[in-house]
Amino acid sequence: MAEATALRPHHGMCLAFFVGEGYSEGFSAHMGTVKRHLSEETPVRLTVGADVICAACPNNSGGVCEKPALVAGYDNEVLRLCGLSDGQVLPYGVFRDLVHTRILAAGRRRGICGGCQWDALCGE
Numbered sequence: 001m002a003e004a005t006a007l008r009p010h011h012g013m014c015l016a017f018f019v020g021e022g023y024s025e026g027f028s029a030h031m032g033t034v035k036r037h038l039s040e041e042t043p044v045r046l047t048v049g050a051d052v053i054c055a056a057c058p059n060n061s062g063g064v065c066e067k068p069a070l071v072a073g074y075d076n077e078v079l080r081l082c083g084l085s086d087g088q089v090l091p092y093g094v095f096r097d098l099v100h101t102r103i104l105a106a107g108r109r110r111g112i113c114g115g116c117q118w119d120a121l122c123g124e
């Protein structure tokens, strides 16, 4: 198996709704590239910490998000609802489908990250 891509659990929701908007032009371009490269089989390592998307974020200072407690709270809630754990490795398609069925289709997203500045872009 190829080396796993680090992915913050809550970014499973962000990726589902990503339409090209983001914290900066460079960030959005990078996130679009990440999304295009994540296939069904790509192994992802769920990480409550900086990941492949944070790598190009202007809010990432030396590998730490400027809102660490807030985003870790989002991450831990996604893990809990999906029955997954920090550090777990699984195919991206399996993770994406769990996020879809247990959170997005179940109407639970807003309860996790409804206070996020991008909330309006992410319909139920």
Ligand code: SF4
Binding pocket: 008, 050, 051, 053, 054, 057, 058, 059, 060, 064, 065, 066, 067, 071
């Ligand atoms: S550094 Fe923070 S704001 Fe930026 S992508 Fe990562 S979790 Fe989101």
